[in-house]
Amino acid sequence: MESEKVSKTSQKGQSQQPEPSTSTGSVTSRPRRGRPSGANRVPLTLEERRARNAQYERERREDFAAAQTELAEAAGCDPNASTINLMAFVVTKLKNASEDLSIEEYQRINANLEAQIASCFERLGPEYVLSGDEDDVEPDDSNTRKRKLSQETSRDEKRMRPASPNSPESELPTPSQFAHHTQSPLLQLETALEQEIALRFCE
Numbered sequence: 001m002e003s004e005k006v007s008k009t010s011q012k013g014q015s016q017q018p019e020p021s022t023s024t025g026s027v028t029s030r031p032r033r034g035r036p037s038g039a040n041r042v043p044l045t046l047e048e049r050r051a052r053n054a055q056y057e058r059e060r061r062e063d064f065a066a067a068q069t070e071l072a073e074a075a076g077c078d079p080n081a082s083t084i085n086l087m088a089f090v091v092t093k094l095k096n097a098s099e100d101l102s103i104e105e106y107q108r109i110n111a112n113l114e115a116q117i118a119s120c121f122e123r124l125g126p127e128y129v130l131s132g133d134e135d136d137v138e139p140d141d142s143n144t145r146k147r148k149l150s151q152e153t154s155r156d157e158k159r160m161r162p163a164s165p166n167s168p169e170s171e172l173p174t175p176s177q178f179a180h181h182t183q184s185p186l187l188q189l190e191t192a193l194e195q196e197i198a199l200r201f202c203e
Contacts, residue, residue, distance in 0.1 A: 044052070068086065072079040077089045101109075 068083065069079055071077075071090065072081065072086055075086075075090050075093055077086055081089070
């Protein structure tokens with residue numbers, strides 16, 4: 001009785017084990033890897049394990065080669081390229097594709113920049129006007145007058161500085177030249193009158 005119960009239990013457990021699933025979408029279905037399921041499994045010998053592992057390695061290499069060939073065709077790369085060169089080519093192409101913007105994106109960026117430029121001109125105020133080139137902004141006449149005034153002040157300061165001792169004596173004006181340059185019209189008139197009075201007294 002007990003042996004019959006054990007046999008029934010083992011048969012029931014084997015019937016409940018799931019069957020290996022096969023993908024319906026693939027063209028060729030491969031058997032499930034690993035040792036067969038069940039309680040009475042026969043251990044594999046060393047040669048069988050080596051053959052099984054070699055078969056797994058061949059399948060892995062075939063899958064990898066097929067995937068690499070498909071990737072090279074999709075990316076437009078040389079199918080004989082190495083794995084490193086293929087990966088670098090694909091990464092570079094994906095990066096360039098992600099950075100390439102559409103026309104609408106460029107138009108949106110240009111509109112945003114134009115709005116920023118307009119807001120900058122509004123903050124600068126009416127004293128800043130555009131010249132012939134839109135990129136050049138010139139200040140108004142008040143700033144120009146300030147620059148001219150500062151230049152004239154610097155020239156006056158240079159004139160008022162004392163002469164250096166190394167300057168040649170020929171540059172200094174003579175008394176006659178100094179009198180000629182500093183004589184006003186009133187003094188000239190007085191000198192002419194004195195000369196006329198002196199001539200009359202001499203007569």
